[in-house]
Amino acid sequence: MAGNSDPHGSAFSAAEMEFLAEDELVEIVPNMRMDPINLICGDFGPFRPQIATQVPLWLAVALKKRGKCTIRPPEWMSVDKLTQLLEAERDTERVFQPLPFHYVEISRLLFDHARDDIPDIYMVKSLIEDIKDVRFHKIGTGLETISGRTNAVKLSNLSAMEVNIVRPFLAGALQTFYKLHNPEMVPESERRGSRRPQGADRGARRTLKPR
Amino acid sequence: MDDYESLIATTDAELLKRAWRNEKAAPEILQFETELVQRSREQIQLVEETVEEFTRNGIDPLTVSLYQMDLDRILFLLRSYLRTRLQKIEKYMFHIQKATELWNRLSKQEQNFAKRSIEDIEQHFEQSVLSKLPDRYKSHLKQSVTSEEDDMVPEPLLDTYVICRSKRFLGAFQLDERQLFYS
Numbered sequence: 001m002a003g004n005s006d007p008h009g010s011a012f013s014a015a016e017m018e019f020l021a022e023d024e025l026v027e028i029v030p031n032m033r034m035d036p037i038n039l040i041c042g043d044f045g046p047f048r049p050q051i052a053t054q055v056p057l058w059l060a061v062a063l064k065k066r067g068k069c070t071i072r073p074p075e076w077m078s079v080d081k082l083t084q085l086l087e088a089e090r091d092t093e094r095v096f097q098p099l100p101f102h103y104v105e106i107s108r109l110l111f112d113h114a115r116d117d118i119p120d121i122y123m124v125k126s127l128i129e130d131i132k133d134v135r136f137h138k139i140g141t142g143l144e145t146i147s148g149r150t151n152a153v154k155l156s157n158l159s160a161m162e163v164n165i166v167r168p169f170l171a172g173a174l175q176t177f178y179k180l181h182n183p184e185m186v187p188e189s190e191r192r193g194s195r196r197p198q199g200a201d202r203g204a205r206r207t208l209k210p211r
Numbered sequence: 212m213d214d215y216e217s218l219i220a221t222t223d224a225e226l227l228k229r230a231w232r233n234e235k236a237a238p239e240i241l242q243f244e245t246e247l248v249q250r251s252r253e254q255i256q257l258v259e260e261t262v263e264e265f266t267r268n269g270i271d272p273l274t275v276s277l278y279q280m281d282l283d284r285i286l287f288l289l290r291s292y293l294r295t296r297l298q299k300i301e302k303y304m305f306h307i308q309k310a311t312e313l314w315n316r317l318s319k320q321e322q323n324f325a326k327r328s329i330e331d332i333e334q335h336f337e338q339s340v341l342s343k344l345p346d347r348y349k350s351h352l353k354q355s356v357t358s359e360e361d362d363m364v365p366e367p368l369l370d371t372y373v374i375c376r377s378k379r380f381l382g383a384f385q386l387d388e389r390q391l392f393y394s
Binding site: 163 | 222223224228232235236254255258273275277278280281282285287301304331371373374377
């Protein structure tokens with residue numbers, strides 16, 4: 001039966017999700033002078049010492065690595081905000097709290113490259129881990145409620161990484177439920193059961209009707 | 212922030228990102244973005260020349276490396292976009308060739324690639340397997356002479372569930388008569 005689910009696996013790799021996240025804007029405080037740069041993805045600068053400016057995350061990390069700036073952590077990444085979020089996340093059973101779409105990737109990149117720019121980094125790290133866990137657990141319990149009669153599943157405020165992890169399983173599970181529940185409604189070519197047509201089996205295998 | 216978002220949504224970099232995302236997530240091959248790819252190629256070439264000029268003129272290496280990084284990112288998007296499409300063509304080449312609508316979604320070079328791949332695969336099947344099978348089973352498109360359709364041709368599964376992300380809160384809406392969701 002495993003062959004019936006979506007064979008693609010995740011459509012995107014984790015690295016590709018990070019790539020998308022790297023285009024998010026963050027605030028930096030340069031410690032040098034540089035003229036504006038006109039990149040394909042946009043124009044940024046001019047860069048003046050101690051004057052904050054917004055750049056894409058990949059650029060911020062590049063500058064930070066060369067010791068040319070400090071990165072201001074986004075305002076949702078404070079101990080207070082995150083504690084609030086965690087509580088709200090724990091209190092609501094089936095609702096997800098609004099979080100930046102790429103919060104996992106952004107926090108990961110900042111932890112790796114801008115440790116010294118994040119106040120109370122250990123606290124922040126552990127709070128984000130807890131939030132991640134609570135949300136994943138919610139996804140799990142929510143998935144248990146899917147049945148053959150589910151037409152659509154709505155998950156509000158899910159983040160990019162969570163969507164990407166859940167995607168193959170969710171699509172496959174819904175697909176399998178659909179097939180098992182509505183064998184009459186499944187078109188002939190689908191009934192063979194997998195991506196590759198198995199014409200040789202067509203005579204021998206029959207779909208089971210629910211009793 | 213909203214204005215910025217709608218502004219950058221129309222840049223070529225953003226359009227290329229969207230085309231890449233869609234192509235990766237869709238099971239079938241989508242329409243080739245000829246103009247977008249053309250414009251991206253031109254921009255890439257321009258930046259490549261700029262970087263060369265900068266290096267010659269001794270512009271500070273930091274600036275040069277930032278331009279180079281931006282260039283690498285766009286190159287990655289473009290290459291991955293083209294590669295994803297090629298993978299789909301390889302997987303479903305017979306199916307694409309049979310359907311004119313799908314065939315027309317390919318670029319000229321992709322169509323050449325598909326034609327040559329098909330010739331190669333046909334020849335390979337013929338030599339290694341099909342010529343040795345009994346007469347009624349020699350086609351690479353049909354299981355046997357008695358098959359009603361081309362059942363040896365893999366097709367992408369178009370009836371699978373999709374996951375989509377709405378940009379704004381849409382409120383409640385109906386999906387046929389029953390609406391069921393958990394959130």
